[in-house]
Amino acid sequence: xxxxxxxxxxxxxxxxxxxxxxxxxxxxxxxxxxxxxxxxxxxxxxxxxxxxxxxxxxxxxxxxxxxxxxxxxxxxxxxxxxxxxxxxxxxxxxxxxxxxxxxxxxxxxxxxxxxxxxxxxxxxxxxxxxxxxxxxxxxxxxxxxxxxxxxxxxxxxxxxxxxxxxxxxxxxxxxxxxxxxxxxxxxx
Amino acid sequence: xxxxxxxxxxxxxxxxxxxxxxxxxxxxxxxxxxxxxxxxxxxxxxxxxxxxxxxxxxxxxxxxxxxxxxxxxxxxxxxxxxxxxxxxxxxxxxxxxxxxxxxxxxxxxxxxxxxxxxxxxxxxxxxxxxxxxxxxxxxxxxxxxxxx
Numbered sequence: 001x002x003x004x005x006x007x008x009x010x011x012x013x014x015x016x017x018x019x020x021x022x023x024x025x026x027x028x029x030x031x032x033x034x035x036x037x038x039x040x041x042x043x044x045x046x047x048x049x050x051x052x053x054x055x056x057x058x059x060x061x062x063x064x065x066x067x068x069x070x071x072x073x074x075x076x077x078x079x080x081x082x083x084x085x086x087x088x089x090x091x092x093x094x095x096x097x098x099x100x101x102x103x104x105x106x107x108x109x110x111x112x113x114x115x116x117x118x119x120x121x122x123x124x125x126x127x128x129x130x131x132x133x134x135x136x137x138x139x140x141x142x143x144x145x146x147x148x149x150x151x152x153x154x155x156x157x158x159x160x161x162x163x164x165x166x167x168x169x170x171x172x173x174x175x176x177x178x179x180x181x182x183x184x185x186x187x188x
Numbered sequence: 189x190x191x192x193x194x195x196x197x198x199x200x201x202x203x204x205x206x207x208x209x210x211x212x213x214x215x216x217x218x219x220x221x222x223x224x225x226x227x228x229x230x231x232x233x234x235x236x237x238x239x240x241x242x243x244x245x246x247x248x249x250x251x252x253x254x255x256x257x258x259x260x261x262x263x264x265x266x267x268x269x270x271x272x273x274x275x276x277x278x279x280x281x282x283x284x285x286x287x288x289x290x291x292x293x294x295x296x297x298x299x300x301x302x303x304x305x306x307x308x309x310x311x312x313x314x315x316x317x318x319x320x321x322x323x324x325x326x327x328x329x330x331x332x333x334x335x336x
Contacts, residue, residue, distance in 0.1 A: 026321060030284065031266035050269035051286055051328050053314050055321035064319040068328060070249060070311040071286075077216045084250075091245050094312040099319060182265060 025185050027110075027146055028055035032181030034067055038172040045079065045171065047072040054181050056148075061105030063120060065098035065179070087161050093127040100133075108139055115140050120150055126159040137179075146183040151176060217309060219331045222252045224307055230257025230283045234276040237313040237327050248310040254335065255283055256305050259298055270295055273326075274306070280324035284314075285332040294334060308332030 032052030038045040049071045056063040069090035074080035084090040100122010102108070108116040121134035135152035153174045156163065163171050226248065233255055237244040257274035260282065264270045270292050274283035285306045287295060298304060308329030315325030 028321070029265065030326065031263055031269070031271060033266065033268070048268070050266050051271070051284060051314065051326075051330075053322050053326065057321065062321060064321045066314055066316045066319055066322050068312045068314050071314075071328060071330060073330070076212070077214050078212055080216075090312075091249055094241070094245055094249070095314065095316065097316055097319060 025059070026055055026057055027183035027185050029053075029181050029183050032065070032067075032179070034065075034072075035178045035180075036072075037176045037178070039176075040170055040172050043170040045074075047074045047080070047083070049073070052179075052181065054183070056102060056105075056183065058105060058108070058110050058185075061102040063098070063100050063102050063122065065096075067096055068094055069096060070094065087156070087163060088127065095125075097125045098133075099123050099125075102137065102139075108141070110141055110144075110146060113142050124154065126154075127161065129159045131158055144184065148179070148181050148183065150179045153177070217252065217331070219252055219307055219309060220333055224254035225251045226253040228253060228255055230255055230274040231277045233283060233310075234278060234281045234313075234325075234327055238278065238281060238325065241313055245312055249312055251310050252307060253310050253329070254305060254307045255285075255329065256303065257283055259300055259302050259304050261300055262295060262298065264292065264295075272298070272304075272306070272332075274304075282324065282326045283329065284326035285329045287332050291333065298334070305335035306332050307335050 030053050031050060032054045033048060033050055034052050035046065035048040049067050051071050052065060052067040054065045069088045070084055072083070074083065100120060102118045102120055104118035108118065116139045118137055118139065119134060120137040121132070123130045124133045133152050133154065135150050137148055137150040140147040153176055155173050156171065156175060157173065236247070255274065257276070260273045260275040262272050267289060269286045270289060271287065272285045272295060274285065276282060285308055306329065309331050311328045311330055313325055313327045315322050317323070
């Protein structure tokens with residue numbers, strides 16, 4: 001009788017752990033990628049950041065990003081210098097952040113491999129200016145790793161990025177931002 | 189006389205164009221060849237940034253610094269920029285060093301919890317108190333190299 005009770009308690013405990021493990025949690029990475037592209041007939045500009053800190057809750061759908069502006073790397077050193085000093089003023093405004101939600105998070109089964117899409121909406125903060133952005137995110141679930149990809153466009157003038165008239169033709173008013181991150185649960 | 193004036197203007201114009209070309213194509217900072225402007229421990233560096241980010245940015249950002257600290261873990265999850273995390277005395281505070289992919293082999297040989305010296309370009313502190321899911325903070329270094 002006592003053995004039965006112990007076995008029952010043990011099974012209940014295991015089920016509880018399994019439930020906690022499968023009922024979702026926080027998925028995170030500190031090595032996410034964000035790239036941006038500016039296409040104009042005069043010049044194409046691109047830069048990438050591979051140290052993006054990002055996390056989401058598979059229960060509430062809350063999704064957040066934080067990245068350092070100075071961590072964006074350009075192929076051209078002078079362009080990187082101008083981007084930081086003249087346009088982004090990245091010593092004064094060092095971070096860009098996003099705080100929002102995966103709106104259909106309940107439709108994503110994080111325990112089942114597959115490809116899912118959901119609208120992602122939230123506030124993008126650059127140079128202390130917050131603006132609402134929304135896009136469609138694609139979530140690829142493979143063996144517990146969630147790869148999320150999303151693309152959206154921003155206008156630099158919306159975020160108080162001042163571009164001199166002489167340079168303006170070289171910089172697009174619609175900068176394409178591409179997010180690509182691999183999330184794992186319980187990532188430190 | 190006209191010939192001399194023409195040659196002089198051509199020479200000046202050539203000089204200006206050459207200068208502009210070299211400026212436009214100037215290389216990125218070579219960390220290996222550059223001298224570190226600050227030598228500091230991982231704990232001190234994090235503490236300075238955590239106490240006053242604005243002042244720390246003015247002092248350290250874009251500077252080549254040499255950081256000594258305990259290797260907490262290696263993070264090779266992003267093949268475009270292998271990374272290493274140095275421990276600080278704060279539970280949720282780290283130094284995150286980014287390396288060029290060409291350095292991957294030498295990084296693989298390092299043992300966790302060993303004391304290492306890393307030289308790199310300081311970029312700032314990532315993480316935000318307002319973002320509830322991203323409470324931990326990293327002071328980041330780019331183009332890092334292992335000194336010992």
